Amino acid sequence: MRTADDPNATTPPPDHDEYGASFEEEERALMEQFLSDPAHDYRNLKYGDTADGKIMRVDRDELLVDVGAKAEGVVPAREMQSLAPEDRAALQVGDTILVFVVQSEDKEGRAILSVDKARQERSWRLLQAAHESGDVISARVVNYNKGGLLVNLDGVRGFVPASQVTGISRGPDTQKQSDMARMVNTDLQLKVIEINRNRNRLILSERQAVQESRESKKDELLINLSEGDVRTGVISSVCDFGAFVDIGGADGLVHLSEISWSRVKHPAEVLKVGDKVEVAILSIDQDRKRIALSIKRTQREPWTRAGERYQLGQIVEGTITQLASFGAFARIEDGIEGLIHISEMGDERIQHPKEVVSEGMPIQARIIRIDPARKRMGLSLRLNRDDAEGEDEGDVPADPNGEA
Known part of the structure; x- marks a missing residue:
């Protein structure tokens, strides 16, 4: 920069701007x-x-x-x-x-x-969290092998053993394979039962997820049920002493004696898995989480109208249901049985009812006694004899178990 005093002189530029920086x-x-x-x-x-x-x-x-x-x-x-x-x-x-x-x-x-790998990473983390918390997850079946189902969880492949799937039968292998093939491309609710990322191992169970869901529903159902309620259910299993009925998340037991007003020797005679039935709630055990049910209590007790339908001397058709030393029982209709005393089986003296009748045999009989209040009916195979001629049954029980 030149100055007025010395036009050839220069000055260095300022080392600060107008703000001093x-x-x-x-x-x-x-x-x-x-x-x-x-x-x-x-x-x-x-x-x-x-x-x-x-x-x-x-x-x-x-x-x-x-x-x-x-x-x-x-x-x-x-x-x-x-x-x-x-x-x-x-x-x-x-x-x-x-x-x-x-x-x-x-x-x-x-x-x-x-x-x-990003999807796998995220999926592994979510699966680990689900395993630790016990949460139920959803997965689609993509394939199957001899041992069970293969599912895909956002890039992570999991295995569901056949034993852990409720929809796979325990019958022949051909049936199992058919069941598994049918489940491909369906979604299952599952619980993680084993996870090992280092070995790329993921084992799941549909059975545990279903059981947990049922337990939760059962707790809720038990709170809302009352004795005397009537519900619609589905037979879930049949055993010697009765049948279990699913009434919407919980199974209740219908004891053999509560299946029908008629005599039933085994539940399988009248019920099979999958049948829809109406049941009455007999009792609820909250502590043991048990529900007692009855099928027959949803139907009118047959003996309440027996006095209107049957009279002395009436000829009825029936079926022999059971033999005893003193006579035979015959079912006249569901819930109503009559006793044919051995003395009413013919004119000749016999030693045992099996000489004249057998279980399952259809018969025609004449009503010689009827007591609806005690649920008893006396029958005779002598169709043309007078009522008074029938031998008095006295205290012969209405059935061989001594029940009225």
Whole structure:
């Protein structure tokens, strides 16, 4: 810079701006501001990292994804095979996608990313959490083998043993295979019973999930049930002493004696699994979580109308149901049986009823006594004899067990 006194002289430039800050300090401040800008805060990626990335470009063989690194990362086609064709076709620029870092940087400086491993990583974490908390999860059956079902959980393959699936029969192998084939492409509610990520091992149980669900429903049902209620149910199993009925999340027992007003020797005579039935609630044991049910209490007791339907001297048709030393019992209708005393089986003296009748044999008989209040009926095979001629039954019981 020249001066008025010496036009050839120069002066150095000022080392401060008008605000008193040095140029050096200003430059340093600008650099610090640049470096502290979040837009320039790049991530240092390493193998195993997962991140939500933004799709920048969709190509036929790869995706270009911004994960906040110095350069955009790439997802090769081989790393997104777990995506269904329709899901892959739906990917668009700007979509957010979870990715897993397979390689932090290739020779072009780009990170190699994987959608498949990201889904697996997230799925393993969720499965571990479900295992620890005991939560029930949903999974689709994708295939099966000799031992059970194969399911897919967002890139993690799990195994459900056949013994842990309620819908697979325990019969011949051919039936099991048929049952499993039928379940492919269906969704199951499952519980994780074993998980080992290092061995890539995931074992699940549908049976436990169903049982837990039923227990929860049963607790709720027990609270809302009352003795005397009538419910619609389905026979779930049949055994020697009765039948179990599912009444909407809980099984109750219908004892053999509560199946029918008629004599029933075995529940299988009148009931089979899958039958729909009306049941009355007899009792509820909250502590033991047991429900006693009755089928016959939902029907009118036959003896209440017996006095209207039957009279002395009437000829009725029946079926021999049981033999005893003193006579035979014949069912006239469901819930009403009569006793044919041995003395009323013919004109000749016999030693045992089996000489004249047998179980299951149809007969015609004449009513010689009727007592609806005591649920007793006396019958005679002598169709043309007078009532008074029938031998008095006295205290002969109405059935061989001594019950009225």
